[in-house]
Amino acid sequence: MSDRLSVFKTYKLYVGGKFPRSESGRVYEVTDSKDNWLANAPLSSRKDARDAVVAARKAFGGWSGATAYNRGQVLYRVAEMLEGRREQFAREVADAEGLSKSKAAAVVDATIDRWVWYAGWTDKIAQVTGGANPVAGPYFNLSSPEPTGVVAVVAPQESSFLGLVSVVAPVIATGNTAVVIASEKAPLPALSLGEVLATSDVPGGVVNVLSGRTAELAAPLAAHQDVNAIDLAGADEALAKELEIAAADNLKRVLRPQPVDYFETPGIERMTAFLETKTVWHPTGSLGAGGSSY
Amino acid sequence: MASAFEYAPAPESRSVVDIAPSYGLFIDGEFTEAADGKVFKTVSPSTEEVLSEVAQAGTEDVDRAVKAARKAFEKWSALPGAERAKYLFRIARIIQERSRELAVLETLDNGKPIKETRDADLPLVAAHFFYYAGWADKLDHAGFGANPRPLGVAGQVIPWNFPLLMLAWKIAPALATGNTVVLKPAETTPLSALFFADICRQAGLPKGVVNIVTGDGRTGAALVAHPDVNKVAFTGSTAVGKEIARTVAGTAKKLTLELGGKGANIVFDDAPLDQAVEGIVNGIFFNQGQVCCAGSRLLVQESVQDELLDALKRRLSTLRLGDPLDKNTDIGAINSAEQLARITALAERGEAEGAERWSPACELPSSGYWFAPTLFTNVTQAHTIAREEIFGPVLSVLTFRTPDEAVAKANNTQYGLSAGIWSEKGSRILAVANKLRAGVVWSNTFNKFDPTSPFGGYKESGFGREGGRHGLEAYLDV
Numbered sequence: 001m002s003d004r005l006s007v008f009k010t011y012k013l014y015v016g017g018k019f020p021r022s023e024s025g026r027v028y029e030v031t032d033s034k035d036n037w038l039a040n041a042p043l044s045s046r047k048d049a050r051d052a053v054v055a056a057r058k059a060f061g062g063w064s065g066a067t068a069y070n071r072g073q074v075l076y077r078v079a080e081m082l083e084g085r086r087e088q089f090a091r092e093v094a095d096a097e098g099l100s101k102s103k104a105a106a107v108v109d110a111t112i113d114r115w116v117w118y119a120g121w122t123d124k125i126a127q128v129t130g131g132a133n134p135v136a137g138p139y140f141n142l143s144s145p146e147p148t149g150v151v152a153v154v155a156p157q158e159s160s161f162l163g164l165v166s167v168v169a170p171v172i173a174t175g176n177t178a179v180v181i182a183s184e185k186a187p188l189p190a191l192s193l194g195e196v197l198a199t200s201d202v203p204g205g206v207v208n209v210l211s212g213r214t215a216e217l218a219a220p221l222a223a224h225q226d227v228n229a230i231d232l233a234g235a236d237e238a239l240a241k242e243l244e245i246a247a248a249d250n251l252k253r254v255l256r257p258q259p260v261d262y263f264e265t266p267g268i269e270r271m272t273a274f275l276e277t278k279t280v281w282h283p284t285g286s287l288g289a290g291g292s293s294y
Numbered sequence: 295m296a297s298a299f300e301y302a303p304a305p306e307s308r309s310v311v312d313i314a315p316s317y318g319l320f321i322d323g324e325f326t327e328a329a330d331g332k333v334f335k336t337v338s339p340s341t342e343e344v345l346s347e348v349a350q351a352g353t354e355d356v357d358r359a360v361k362a363a364r365k366a367f368e369k370w371s372a373l374p375g376a377e378r379a380k381y382l383f384r385i386a387r388i389i390q391e392r393s394r395e396l397a398v399l400e401t402l403d404n405g406k407p408i409k410e411t412r413d414a415d416l417p418l419v420a421a422h423f424f425y426y427a428g429w430a431d432k433l434d435h436a437g438f439g440a441n442p443r444p445l446g447v448a449g450q451v452i453p454w455n456f457p458l459l460m461l462a463w464k465i466a467p468a469l470a471t472g473n474t475v476v477l478k479p480a481e482t483t484p485l486s487a488l489f490f491a492d493i494c495r496q497a498g499l500p501k502g503v504v505n506i507v508t509g510d511g512r513t514g515a516a517l518v519a520h521p522d523v524n525k526v527a528f529t530g531s532t533a534v535g536k537e538i539a540r541t542v543a544g545t546a547k548k549l550t551l552e553l554g555g556k557g558a559n560i561v562f563d564d565a566p567l568d569q570a571v572e573g574i575v576n577g578i579f580f581n582q583g584q585v586c587c588a589g590s591r592l593l594v595q596e597s598v599q600d601e602l603l604d605a606l607k608r609r610l611s612t613l614r615l616g617d618p619l620d621k622n623t624d625i626g627a628i629n630s631a632e633q634l635a636r637i638t639a640l641a642e643r644g645e646a647e648g649a650e651r652w653s654p655a656c657e658l659p660s661s662g663y664w665f666a667p668t669l670f671t672n673v674t675q676a677h678t679i680a681r682e683e684i685f686g687p688v689l690s691v692l693t694f695r696t697p698d699e700a701v702a703k704a705n706n707t708q709y710g711l712s713a714g715i716w717s718e719k720g721s722r723i724l725a726v727a728n729k730l731r732a733g734v735v736w737s738n739t740f741n742k743f744d745p746t747s748p749f750g751g752y753k754e755s756g757f758g759r760e761g762g763r764h765g766l767e768a769y770l771d772v
Contacts (some may be wrong), residue, residue, distance in 0.1 A: 068746075069421060072428065076383060113376055120379060120428020123746050127763045128435050140724050265376075268435065285721035287698055287729055 011041050011187075013048065013211065014194025016055030017204015023047050028212070030188060033098025041187045044212035046220045049179065052208040053224055056150040056177040059205030064147045064175035068123035075119035075173060078200040082112045085196065089161060089189060096160045096186035110263055111162045117266070118169040125174055125271055133279070140282040145275040147175035148253055149228030152221035154214060154243075156234045160186035162262045164193065167233045170270035172206055179208045179227070181218060183234065187211035215239055222246035229253035229274050233260075301614070304621045306408045311399045313485065316347040319355055319508060320491035322362035323501030329354040334510070336484055339405030340618050340627035340662040348484045351507035356476070356516040359505040363447040363474040364522055366502030371444050371472035375431030382427030382470060384497040389420040392493065396486060400458055401618045403485045405627030405663070406581050408619050418743055419462040422761075425745035426466035429766060433471065436763055438772040444472035445548055445771055446524030451514040451538075452487075453530045454480035454629050455584040455685075460529050461487055463749075463760045465504060471769040473525065476505045478517055482630045484508040515541070523547060525769065529586070532683075532709075532754050550758025550768040552586065552750055554683040555711030558704035559589030559740065560726065562697070563597045565716035569738065571605045574689070577714060577740040579613065579667055582628055583687040586755070587712035589740055591680060592691045593700050599693050603671065610667050611654040625687065628663040637665050637686030644670050644679035649690070675706055683709070697722065701729045710752025714740045733759070 011030075012019040026043035042048075063071070082089065086108050094104035126145055133141040151171045156163030160183040171178045182190030194209045210217055214234060222230055222243040229252050232240045240257050247254050255273040316333065318325040332350040337343060351359070370378070389396065396419075397411035404411075433442050448468045452460035457479055468475050479487035487506050494504045507513055511534070518526045518538050528538050529552040542549050559577050561570050577589025594602050618626035628634040645651050649670040658664040665686055673680050673690040680690045694700040704713055713732040715723050727735045733751045736742060743749065748759040758768045 069424070072424065076424075113380075116380060116383065117376065117431060119383075120430075120432060122428075123425060124428060124432065124435075124763070127746065128437075138725075265431070282724060283721040284724035284728055287701065287725050 011039050011191045013042050014209040015052050032095045038095055039188060041211045044210040044217055048210055049217050049220045052179040052210055053150060053226055055205040055208050056179050057226055059203055060149060060177045062203055063177055063206045072119045072122035074201045075115055079112050079115035081196045081200045092189045092192055093161045096189055107162045111165045114165050115169055118173040122173050138284045138286055140284050143277050143279040146278050148274050148276050151176045151178050151274050152227050152230040153178050153180045154218050154232050154234040155180055155182055157183045159262050161189035164190050166262045167231055168207060171274055174271050174275055176274050177206045181214055182209055182211045184214045218243055225250050231255040232257045301622050305619045306398055306621060311395045313346050317488045319349045319351050320506040321359045328352055336403060338402050339629050342661050345402060348508045351509040351513045353516045356507055356520060359476040359507050360447055360520050360522050362502035362505055363476050366500055367446055367474045370474050370503050379427045379430035381497055381499055382423050385493055386420050386423035386427055388493045388496050399489060400486050403483045404457060405618055405629055407623040407626040408621060415456060415459050419458050422462040422745040423466045426470040430470040436766050438770055442770040442772050448473045448475045448525040449517040449523040450475055450477040450527045452479055454483040455581060457483040458486040461490060464527050467765045468769045471766055473769050474503045476507060476517060478507050478514045481510040535756055551756035553756040554709055555586045555755050556591060556683055556707045556709045557587055557589045557712040558591045558593050559714035560593045560700045560704060561602060562717040563595040564718045567602055567605060570716040571609050573740040574606060575609055578689045579687050580741050582626060584685050589714050592689055593694055593703055596693045596695050613667055615656055628665050631663055634663040634665060637684055640679060640684045641668055641688055647677050649673045649677055697726060701726060705731045708754040711755035
């Protein structure tokens with residue numbers, strides 16, 4: 001072994017495409033499954049959460065307005081970037097979740113493939129959930145899905161990387177932007193993911209990653225009037241209920257926590273949960289006969 | 295009209311592409327000679343320069359290719375969709391990386407302007423693979439029931455007008471759904487398919503999943519007639535399409551055909567005329583009019599005929615015909631001497647039958663195959679040039695007075711591939727679109743393509759759809 005002293009990484013938040021420390025100046029100790037110290041992660045504040053919402057809102061117009069094809073390519077690019085950093089993430093996931101090397105590597109591979117899965121959905125979800133409606137009259141009538149807006153995501157506590165990506169990718173695939181609260185106990189893979197997103201053509205602000213106390217950060221997000229939806233995946237029963245009540249104030253779309261095997265191929269429900277359906281009517285007129293619109 | 299200023303030549307460099315003096319057939323992951331050693335030459339239509347020598351596949355070679363595809367089918371179809379997806383994503387990315395090289399190659403072998411191969415063909419090719427890559431692991435969501443199955447070996451025969459794009463339209467959905475393929479590119483444009491074979495190798499695609507057999511019509515006939523082919527997909531002329539339909543009759547082969555067209559481009563008096571002129575030009579002069587969905591019949595409302603034709607002639611006078619590799623070229627070469635002869639003969643027939651012929655002043659290069667943009671007025675529905683597909687830069691202008699008359703004339707054809715409607719009134723557009731017997735209707739635009747959007751014809755323009763969710767059905771046992 002070399003006796004070279006290694007360089008530690010300062011883990012930082014990922015907000016608006018930048019890597020700030022918490023405005024509060026606070027950090028908390030992150031340890032591995034055997035209680036060995038790994039790093040000091042930012043202990044985000046309510047103000048950090050609000051800043052993240054502002055960044056997500058600012059990014060929404062551009063991201064939701066990008067073509068589905070473009071979003072697909074960007075998500076695929078994330079997979080490409082992640083593929084090149086498999087070892088780093090396998091190490092971080094192994095530390096974070098107490099997994100063997102090979103199990104952690106399997107988690108990372110599944111996570112990369114999850115990005116590919118959702119990259120393919122961006123330009124297909126409208127074809128599966130939308131369509132022409134045969135209304136009984138001379139009207140063109142078409143229903144199309146649209147992203148709901150800014151989505152707060154309480155990431156799963158146990159599955160710090162595969163679970164995280166499994167809840168974030170479907171939110172942004174359809175054009176939403178996200179404010180993500182990383183696993184409280186194991187936030188490091190999520191914070192490192194920010195570095196991947198920043199180099200994958202994902203516009204700044206589309207995904208914003210916060211680390212800290214889940215309950216402390218989720219409460220202001222659930223109550224935030226400029227957040228359109230919340231995924232409660234990583235909230236326990238009591239917290240989930242509290243957040244759902246707060247979310248009712250501006251009728252956020254709520255995805256309740258449920259048991260999920262993140263290794264399984266997902267369905268489309270994590271996308272449809274954060275989609276609105278817009279139906280457009282237009283008269284078609286009629287040819288020749290009386291009452292023609294010509 | 296004298297041009298206001300001259301353009302300096304702006305040729306795209308040929309150095310980006312390296313064409314070998316000869317190419318074999320791509321069978322089971324290897325390039326091999328034809329069993330009988332036969333070859334043919336492929337030339338650049340703009341200069342008649344010989345680009346390369348290509349193997350002429352015979353019955354024995356086709357059989358070998360089908361056997362390779364059959365052997366590869368078992369493993370390929372059993373792969374998890376997510377793994378097939380990743381192969382297709384790789385192919386899409388490599389096409390993007392090599393797109394300039396492929397654009398120059400396509401322009402050399404086909405004769406179409408670099409502007410088109412660079413900005414239309416190649417981006418669409420990559421996008422098509424990208425789109426169908428995503429379907430490979432999502433077939434359960436495509437609306438064909440749970441776990442839809444592939445058909446087996448697909449025999450695919452494609453034309454010369456969009457060589458690589460037609461390859462993408464055929465191969466991407468076939469592979470995504472778990473089929474393996476034997477594809478025959480057109481006799482006059484075999485090169486991009488052979489370069490694609492190299493891309494398959496770079497992508498690590500398992501051997502035998504994609505096989506490319508070059509040759510003429512006999513090769514194609516042998517492929518569609520092969521007893522171990524489960525699916526036949528053909529894009530080309532209606533006459534050959536009918537012959538193929540007869541060939542597969544009585545077998546279990548699934549068939550999709552994308553054939554000729556005689557698209558009507560209907561301009562109403564309330565249309566934005568400047569925009570319509572651009573759409574008409576794009577509709578019939580894109581790719582020298584060698585487009586099955588070309589808007590080759592202009593139906594213009596009588597009250598705006600003069601104004602529209604004046605504007606159209608003015609616009610045609612500014613089109614630049616010449617070196618396809620020049621970035622400023624609008625009109626490239628006709629693909630082959632044979633096609634040029636056909637266009638020439640049909641245009642002469644138009645004159646003989648009494649239509650009025652007009653072309654802008656336009657100097658044609660001394661070598662290569664060229665045809666000046668041509669417009670016929672005083673055309674009636676009985677004229678040959680209003681009925682037969684010319685597949686060249688020749689526009690027939692007819693007029694109408696009422697929307698009903700426009701619809702009747704637009705539908706008065708054996709074909710039903712495309713149509714265009716130009717009007718500022720949404721309800722009129724939709725009412726007319728409802729009545730048109732055509733598979734693709736463009737409103738206030740023309741010749742728009744997207745991998746998510748199904749394409750295909752009514753009537754004798756063929757059946758089956760390529761592109762979009764609908765395009766999966768052609769390759770699934772449903």
